[in-house]
Amino acid sequence: MEYITNNLKLQKQLISSKNILFIQDIDGVCIPLVKDPMTRELESKYIYAVKEFNEEFFVLTCGEHEGPRGVNRIIERSLGSTNEPKKKELYLRGLAACGVEYQDNDGKISFEGVSEKELDFLSKVPSLIKPKFDLIVKNIFPELDQEDINFHAVKSICETRFSPTINFNSLFDLVKKDSDKRKLIQISFEKMMNEIILKAESEGIKNSFFLHISPNLGNNNGREIIKLSSKDDIGSTDIQLLIKGAVKDSGVLFLLNKFIELKSGKAPFGNNFNFKNSPKSLKEKIDLCKRSIHIDDMPLIVGVGDTVTSKKNNDEKSYLRGGSDRSFLEFIQTLGREFGIKNKIIFVDSSSGEVERPSTKKTGLIGISDIYDNLKFDIVFENGPKEYTNWFIELANKRSNFKKNS
Numbered sequence: 001m002e003y004i005t006n007n008l009k010l011q012k013q014l015i016s017s018k019n020i021l022f023i024q025d026i027d028g029v030c031i032p033l034v035k036d037p038m039t040r041e042l043e044s045k046y047i048y049a050v051k052e053f054n055e056e057f058f059v060l061t062c063g064e065h066e067g068p069r070g071v072n073r074i075i076e077r078s079l080g081s082t083n084e085p086k087k088k089e090l091y092l093r094g095l096a097a098c099g100v101e102y103q104d105n106d107g108k109i110s111f112e113g114v115s116e117k118e119l120d121f122l123s124k125v126p127s128l129i130k131p132k133f134d135l136i137v138k139n140i141f142p143e144l145d146q147e148d149i150n151f152h153a154v155k156s157i158c159e160t161r162f163s164p165t166i167n168f169n170s171l172f173d174l175v176k177k178d179s180d181k182r183k184l185i186q187i188s189f190e191k192m193m194n195e196i197i198l199k200a201e202s203e204g205i206k207n208s209f210f211l212h213i214s215p216n217l218g219n220n221n222g223r224e225i226i227k228l229s230s231k232d233d234i235g236s237t238d239i240q241l242l243i244k245g246a247v248k249d250s251g252v253l254f255l256l257n258k259f260i261e262l263k264s265g266k267a268p269f270g271n272n273f274n275f276k277n278s279p280k281s282l283k284e285k286i287d288l289c290k291r292s293i294h295i296d297d298m299p300l301i302v303g304v305g306d307t308v309t310s311k312k313n314n315d316e317k318s319y320l321r322g323g324s325d326r327s328f329l330e331f332i333q334t335l336g337r338e339f340g341i342k343n344k345i346i347f348v349d350s351s352s353g354e355v356e357r358p359s360t361k362k363t364g365l366i367g368i369s370d371i372y373d374n375l376k377f378d379i380v381f382e383n384g385p386k387e388y389t390n391w392f393i394e395l396a397n398k399r400s401n402f403k404k405n406s
Contacts, residue, residue: 002274006379007143007379007391009392010344010378011391011395011398012374013300013401014178014302014395015180015261015395015398015399015402016301016310016402017300019263019298019299019300020056020299020301020302020360021056021057021058021256021259021299021300021301021302022057022144022301022302022304023043023058023059023060023094023252023255023272023301023302023304023328023332024058024060024094024196024302024303024304024305025059025060025061025097025305025307025324025325026059026061026063026071026092026302027040027061027063028306028307028308028348028350028353028357029304029305029350029385029388029390030042030043030046030293030349030385030387030388031074031352031385032350032352032353032384032385032386032391033044033306033350033353033354033355033357034353034354034355035169035170035173035354035355036155036169036170037063037069037158037167038068038069040074041077041266042071042075042078042135043076043078043147043389044073044078044079044348044390045393046088046393047075047085047090047092048077048196049389049392049393049395049396050090050092050396051088051089051090051105052396052397052399052400053396053399053400055093055259055262055263056394057093057094057254058093058094058095058258058259059092059093059096060094060095060099060169060248060251060252060326060328061070061094061095061098062096062097062098062163062212062214062240062248063094063097063160063163064096064097064160064161064162064163065091065092065096065101065103065107065109066101066102066161066176067159067160067161067168068159068183069158069160070096070160071092071096072091072103072107074128075090075147077163079142080382082173084169085107086107087105089104089105089106090104090105091103091104091106092105092109092305092399093105093111094255095163095196095251095254095255096111096162096239097111097160097162097163097211097242097246098163098242098244098246098247098248098251098276098324099245099246099247099250099254100113100114100163100243100246100308100317101162101250101277102174102258104268106354111166112272112274113243113245113274113275113277114162114243115208116157117153117204117208118205118206118209118230118243119161119317121200121208122161122162122164122178122241122243123161124162125196125241126157126158126159127162127166127172127241128196128199129157129164129166129196130153130157130336132192132195133149133153133156133157133166133192134146134149135193136189136192137149137152137153137171137236139188139233140171140181140184140185140188141171141174149377152171152174153169153360155169155170155325156168156169156170156171158238160240162242162243162246162251162331163212163220163240163241163242164241165238165239165240165241166189166192166193166238166239167237167238168185168186168189168236168238169235169237169238169354169355171185171227172185172234172237175195177231179229179230179231182229182234182235183228183229183235183334184335185298186226186228186229186235186236187228189224189239190211190213190226190239193211193239193241193260194211195211196209196241197210197211199323199382201213207243207244208243208244209223209242209243209244210222210223210241210242210244211223211224211239211240211241211242212239212240212241212242212246212323212324213225213226213234213236213237213238213239213240214236214240214307214323215227215235215307215309215322215323215324215370216236216309216322216323216324217311217320217321217322218309218320218321218322218323218326223299223390224321224322225320226239226396227309227311227322233357233358234356234357236283240364243275243276245275245278246275247275247327248324248325248327248328249282249285249327249328250275250279250285250330251275251328252271252301252328252331252332252335253273253278253288253289254278255331256268256289256293256301256389257269257270257273259299260261260293260297262350263297264297268292268293268297269288269292270277275288282330282331282334285331285335286334286335286338289317289335289338289339289344290338290339293339295340296381297343298339298341298403299342300336300340300342300343300344300345301323301332301335301336301342301343301344302344303328303329303332303344303345303346304346304348305323305324305325305328305329305346305347305348305356305389306325306348306350306357307323307324307326307350307357308321308323308325308329308347308369308375309321309322309323309367310357310367310368310369310370311367311380312363319370319373320374321370321373321375323368327394328343328374330375333345333374333376338353344378344379345375345376345377345378346377346378346379346380346381347360347368347379347381348384348385348387348388349361349376349381349382349383349384350384350385351381351384352383352384352385358384360380361382361383365380
């Protein structure tokens with residue numbers, strides 16, 4: 001396959017490039033997708049490989065760094081220590097909660113742009129969800145007793161600080177291949193999460209939150225389109241309540257600002273730049289970069305993700321395109337074109353995990369991309385996170401040696 005040839009060419013290019021920056025998603029990319037986020041694992045060799053890249057690597061995830069479900073706990077489990085990651089600066093530097101929670105590799109967290117009112121409301125969301133969850137589950141699964149409902153609630157309601165989430169995987173297990181029941185679950189909980197936003201507005205917190213649906217089919221009038229389940233595709237598996245502006249393409253701007261500041265000592269967008277003062281449209285983001293970043297400071301960016309969708313619209317003449325990684329990958333690709341740099345887009349096939357996803361091995365890019373899609377992948381890792389992390393570890397070692405000897 002041409003991607004194998006591209007793989008070798010890209011590795012050679014990245015080893016010897018003067019100025020590169022990895023911006024990488026986490027779940028489904030370096031960690032296999034699992035139904036229960038508390039069981040996630042990350043290979044220790046990968047953690048050390050990230051360290052070798054140093055300032056040339058950031059994560060950009062809609063998960064979170066801190067908390068019981070945070071990636072930091074996975075790192076500590078992988079290394080068998082709660083002290084070593086901080087002492088040796090082995091935490092994953094970058095943005096979490098889709099652009100809200102920034103972390104240095106020593107585990108220092110910041111969340112500029114978030115108000116106390118927003119934080120306070122977010123902290124109450126899991127307790128607001130629980131009674132609604134009980135009612136929905138009783139309606140769909142009348143045979144379940146309260147103990148069973150509580151069991152699924154623990155797995156389904158994610159009490160994350162900046163992005164309280166409802167995850168469907170535990171309930172999906174109950175319905176097996178019944179796509180109609182899965183649709184009912186998806187629709188019911190989307191309605192419930194919209195009620196949470198209305199609750200915030202009733203408390204005077206207006207225009208602060210939105211629903212991030214993963215995977216989705218793009219955006220319609222500012223609202224993400226849920227990917228309803230079908231016989232061949234499980235569709236959306238979780239819905240997060242996020243603070244408005246927390247989108248991954250804005251996260252790219254934040255990380256670029258950090259990267260250039262680390263390299264040159266000057267932040268092109270200013271020291272206080274965050275997701276809330278990021279431009280909204282792709283054109284505005286590009287224009288900001290062209291106004292503020294000198295070509296010599298712009299790195300070759302490698303964007304890595306796994307959640308990209310494409311589905312033929314009902315009229316058969318157009319496509320609905322989405323996925324939580326699409327916006328940041330498209331932005332990286334377009335930004336490179338505007339600066340005359342061939343930024344690289346890597347797609348990791350996460351279908352080998354516990355969560356159903358379209359498989360590039362079985363059906364190519366169907367359900368992921370299409371012939372009219374502007375987003376083009378330079379490499380596709382068909383064998384998933386394990387294949388990608390092996391490649392990444394090898395690349396980190398070779399680049400580290402190159403830099404030492406050059």
